[in-house]
Every structure is written in structure tokens, then in C-alpha cells.
Amino acid sequence: MRSEFRLAAVLLLVQLAVLIRFLSVDNEEDNQSLLLAGETIDFSGQYRIVHFYKHLGIPQNYNFYDLTLATQCSVNHLHHLVELAERWKGPISCGVFAPNLDASCADDAIVLLRRCFPYVKKHVTFHLVYPSEHPADLSQVGSWSDVRCDELLGRLEKFGKENYAAEKIPFPHNVLRNAARLGIITEYVLLIDIDTVPNLNLRTDFNSFIEKSLLGRPMFDRTVFVVPAFEIKLGFSVPGDKIELLEGVKNSTVRPFHNETCWWCHRSENFDLWKKIPMHSRLGIAFYADWDKSWEPFYISKRDVPLFDERFRQYGFDRIQQICELHVAGYKFAVLNNAFVVHHGWKYKGKFYASKDADNAQNWILFNYHFKDNLQSKYNTSRTCSPLQIWTPSNKRRGVPNPIAIGNARVISRFKPNVLAPKGEARD
Incomplete structure (x- = not known):
């Protein structure tokens, strides 16, 4: 519960900062915008979150009564943002998993996506997430500077490994989802997977x-x-x-x-x-x-x-x-x-x-x-x-799964037996 209150407090502070700054600027200056950036950690302290990474600012004509599309991904799925931004034509908040040198590629990708695709530049905000034990490494920023716009999406799609296989680092879906959720500044949000596309005009x-x-x-x-x-x-x-x-x-x-x-x-x-x-x-x-x-x-x-x-x-x-x-x-x-x-x-x-x-x-x-x-x-x-279920005698049950072995304990599960048993331990 404390973690939820902390996250809610972060969001509230960000929104207050936006509103105070927004109300304080001269409305006649159309190019005036608010620049935001900030770093925090997840509730466990195992992940660091950089909200509004390389933020270009909130335009004065932004509308609170709008619907933001929120999503999350690793670097090799950032290419999907082009189709999303062109179809959505509105605010998008994207959490990006960027451990180690992936952060350098994420930085380059953000710069190039904005340079090559106007809808991404106009509508998408980015929030980087990386494990505390695998800090973002920006030492190779600029290594993609010679990539042409017609090469970018293919280069991104072929980059690195799939989410679950990335250097055996657990992929923090929900940390990323919350990073994207906390990065919205509209009243409503639709959170989807990065490779999922909404219907036109939604x-x-x-x-x-x-x-x-x-x-x-x-x-x-x-x-x-x-x-x-x-x-x-x-x-x-x-x-x-x-x-x-x-x-x-x-x-x-x-x-x-x-x-x-x-x-x-x-x-x-x-x-x-x-x-x-x-x-x-x-x-x-x-x-x-x-x-x-x-x-x-x-x-x-x-x-x-x-x-x-x-x-x-x-x-x-x-x-x-x-x-x-x-x-x-x-x-x-x-x-x-x-x-x-x-x-x-x-x-x-x-x-x-x-x-x-x-x-x-x-x-x-x-x-x-x-x-x-x-x-x-x-x-x-x-x-x-946890709806109540009628107890059935063991000799009347069908398809009852084998238990998972964890030390001396036995946990009944519908998953494959013994998938948590330590390596080398005898399995039933």
C-alpha cells in the first residue's frame, strides 16, 4: 500500500508542477512549453526510472480532457511507435527498458525517431527504466548518428534480444507500465502492448x-x-x-x-x-x-x-x-x-x-x-x-496436476510439475 501511495504522490507532484507552471506562463507566447525531467526508483529499489527522458516540453495548447495511449517495450520494439503515433494522432507515453548499453541505443533511437517521423516528435514522451544493478550506460550515444531514416526501423527491429532473453535480466512489465501511466497528463488513458494497434479514430x-x-x-x-x-x-x-x-x-x-x-x-x-x-x-x-x-x-x-x-x-x-x-x-x-x-x-x-x-x-x-x-x-x-469451489474426493478428480517441489514443501499448482526445483534435485 505504501508503494501505491508513493507512486500516487509522485504523479500528484508532477501534475501540480505542470499546472502551476502552465498557469504562470504568458498565454500569448504560443511556443512556450514546460520542460520536465526526473528520476526515481520503483518500490523495491531494484529499478531506476527516468521520467520524461529528453522531454521536448508540454505545449500550451495541451488539453487535460484527452485520452493518452500508454505503452512499454525494450529498444527492439520502438519501431512500432511510428505506426501507433501516425494512427493515434494524440499523446503517447512510452516506458522503455534500457539496461547497460541499451540506454545508448535508446537515446539514439529517440533522437532519430523524432527527426525522421513528425508524429513521434509531436506526440510521444519517453520514460527510461533500468535495473539498479545494470545502470544505463550512455557511453556510446551517437553510434547510430549515420543511420538514415529509411534504415532506422529495420535497424531497431533487429537490435538486441527479445524482452525475456535480455542478458537474463527479468523484464519488469509492471514497472514499465507504471512508468508510462505516471507519465500521462490527461484525464484518461488506454494502456496497450507496443505491438498492438487501436482502430482508427478511437x-x-x-x-x-x-x-x-x-x-x-x-x-x-x-x-x-x-x-x-x-x-x-x-x-x-x-x-x-x-x-x-x-x-x-x-x-x-x-x-x-x-x-x-x-x-x-x-x-x-x-x-x-x-x-x-x-x-x-x-x-x-x-x-x-x-x-x-x-x-x-x-x-x-x-x-x-x-x-x-x-x-x-x-x-x-x-x-x-x-x-x-x-x-x-x-x-x-x-x-x-x-x-x-x-x-x-x-x-x-x-x-x-x-x-x-x-x-x-x-x-x-x-x-x-x-x-x-x-x-x-x-x-x-x-x-x-478467490471464489469458493466445491471440494471433490481425490478418487473423483480428473486432471489434478502434480505438485511443485520447493525444498520440503509441496505446493499444488496447475503448472508443469517441479519447474521450481533446484538444478540437480531429483524430480518426481
């Missing part, structure tokens, strides 16, 4: 929807607006609207997100119902969805919704835990009628990094034995992410 359509619902805003104080998620085969263009999306589904180039790897993770978005609702001229609420224990939706919310728990790293429960907290805190999940996001490429089984099962099991223990039960006392509620 930002302007949502702003119009909220403006027209101004009188009903109090009813939305505990509501998040779910944006259904899909995935498209590589080599095909991302649909612009719902009609094009459903045509892609019909042609078997588009399917619901994680359709093969975790279809139940988006089951609550009820695609069969959503696709039957005709595309409307205005964005609105299609229906309210029920929370599910495996659900990890993308959604638009006010910026004051609970932050992500930064103890969850690598793969597993890193987003489920935050949706669980929204459920316990009493939020409603309103699915939007026309909105969607599309992930580049289909997800396939077996395409994960080597230590995924061990990371998933570790996060399962954290989620079930340390995180979710504390939420009831935090919110003083009987609402829970």
Missing part, C-alpha cells in the same frame, strides 16, 4: 463519447471501458473499423486475441455477442461484461485507477492481478461497441521463452498466496478474486 471517438456523457460522468467513476482485442496474420494491414475487422475474421486473417494460446483470457469480451452489434455512427457501450479470474482485457480508464503491482515480472499474472484489483475495488467493465485493438501476428503455442513456466509458477504463488487475499482488507470488502 481517441477522437472516445473524447466525443465522454464529452456527450458529461452529465453522467459520476456514474463512470468506477467504470473502465473495455476495448476488445484481436490478432492479425503477419503481412496483412490492420483494419480501420469494425466492418473491416469482421471481414478479416470472415477471411481467416483476424481472430480473437490469444485464440490458440489462452482463449479464456479474453472470453469475457464475448466476441459472439460483440460481432452481432452493428457498427454505430457513435462510440458507445455495447454491454457490461462479468469479471473472470483469467481475464486480462485492454481498457480505457481514468488515470487514477489502481497501478500495477511491480512485484510481478516476466510472464504470468502481471495483468491479471490488476484486473483482479479492479474487480475487488468495485469497478464495472463496459465493453465499447466500435472499439478494438489488433496485435501484429497470431500467437502460437510453444513460442515462449525457455524459463516461462518457472516465471509463471513463481507469479502464481505470489498472486494466490500474497497478493489477492490482501485486497479484501485494503478495500474493506467481501468481494474476492
Whole structure:
């Protein structure tokens, strides 16, 4: 709880600084802007966060009543920002993982992306994150200075390693997500993966929807607006609207997100119902969805919704835990009628990094034995992410998984047996 208060305090101080400085400048000077920068640490002290890295300033015509797109990535995924910025045409806040010499490449990439792509320069703010034990090394800044604009995106895509394999440094998804979240200066935020693209005009359509619902805003104080998620085969263009999306589904180039790897993770978005609702001229609420224990939706919310728990790293429960907290805190999940996001490429089984099962099991223990039960006392509620289940005699159970061995303890898990057993230890 202390970590959440600390993060909230940081955000509040930043916003106060923005507003005080904004109100103090001469409104007739159109080129006047506020420069921000600051460094802090995550709640554990293991990661350092540089907010508003190489910030170009907040223009005087910025609008608080707007929707910011927040995202996070390692350096080799920064190339996705070009498509996002050109489609979004509004504020974007991006957390970038930059340990060791990756920081030099991140610095060069930020400079070149701004130089080559006007929408990135105009709309994207960056926030660097690196482990305290692997500090950002800027000694090779400028080594990309001869890269041409037509070479940049390809160079970025081929840079380094995938997130999970980067020098065996745990990828801090939730630290990065919070860095991006705390870097927004608008009322609403949509947080998505860097390789996920929203439909055309989502930002302007949502702003119009909220403006027209101004009188009903109090009813939305505990509501998040779910944006259904899909995935498209590589080599095909991302649909612009719902009609094009459903045509892609019909042609078997588009399917619901994680359709093969975790279809139940988006089951609550009820695609069969959503696709039957005709595309409307205005964005609105299609229906309210029920929370599910495996659900990890993308959604638009006010910026004051609970932050992500930064103890969850690598793969597993890193987003489920935050949706669980929204459920316990009493939020409603309103699915939007026309909105969607599309992930580049289909997800396939077996395409994960080597230590995924061990990371998933570790996060399962954290989620079930340390995180979710504390939420009831935090919110003083009987609402829970631990629904009661009917006990079944052992001789009547089917598919009961083997336990994980951790020393002398035995922990029942739905994951592969013994993935946490020390190397060399006999396995059952």
C-alpha cells in the first residue's frame, strides 16, 4: 500500500508542477512549453526510472480532457511507435527498458525517431527504466548518428534480444507500465502492448463519447471501458473499423486475441455477442461484461485507477492481478461497441521463452498466496478474486496436476510439475 501511495504522490507532484507552471506562463507566447525531467526508483529499489527522458516540453495548447495511449517495450520494439503515433494522432507515453548499453541505443533511437517521423516528435514522451544493478550506460550515444531514416526501423527491429532473453535480466512489465501511466497528463488513458494497434479514430471517438456523457460522468467513476482485442496474420494491414475487422475474421486473417494460446483470457469480451452489434455512427457501450479470474482485457480508464503491482515480472499474472484489483475495488467493465485493438501476428503455442513456466509458477504463488487475499482488507470488502469451489474426493478428480517441489514443501499448482526445483534435485 505504501508503494501505491508513493507512486500516487509522485504523479500528484508532477501534475501540480505542470499546472502551476502552465498557469504562470504568458498565454500569448504560443511556443512556450514546460520542460520536465526526473528520476526515481520503483518500490523495491531494484529499478531506476527516468521520467520524461529528453522531454521536448508540454505545449500550451495541451488539453487535460484527452485520452493518452500508454505503452512499454525494450529498444527492439520502438519501431512500432511510428505506426501507433501516425494512427493515434494524440499523446503517447512510452516506458522503455534500457539496461547497460541499451540506454545508448535508446537515446539514439529517440533522437532519430523524432527527426525522421513528425508524429513521434509531436506526440510521444519517453520514460527510461533500468535495473539498479545494470545502470544505463550512455557511453556510446551517437553510434547510430549515420543511420538514415529509411534504415532506422529495420535497424531497431533487429537490435538486441527479445524482452525475456535480455542478458537474463527479468523484464519488469509492471514497472514499465507504471512508468508510462505516471507519465500521462490527461484525464484518461488506454494502456496497450507496443505491438498492438487501436482502430482508427478511437481517441477522437472516445473524447466525443465522454464529452456527450458529461452529465453522467459520476456514474463512470468506477467504470473502465473495455476495448476488445484481436490478432492479425503477419503481412496483412490492420483494419480501420469494425466492418473491416469482421471481414478479416470472415477471411481467416483476424481472430480473437490469444485464440490458440489462452482463449479464456479474453472470453469475457464475448466476441459472439460483440460481432452481432452493428457498427454505430457513435462510440458507445455495447454491454457490461462479468469479471473472470483469467481475464486480462485492454481498457480505457481514468488515470487514477489502481497501478500495477511491480512485484510481478516476466510472464504470468502481471495483468491479471490488476484486473483482479479492479474487480475487488468495485469497478464495472463496459465493453465499447466500435472499439478494438489488433496485435501484429497470431500467437502460437510453444513460442515462449525457455524459463516461462518457472516465471509463471513463481507469479502464481505470489498472486494466490500474497497478493489477492490482501485486497479484501485494503478495500474493506467481501468481494474476492478467490471464489469458493466445491471440494471433490481425490478418487473423483480428473486432471489434478502434480505438485511443485520447493525444498520440503509441496505446493499444488496447475503448472508443469517441479519447474521450481533446484538444478540437480531429483524430480518426481
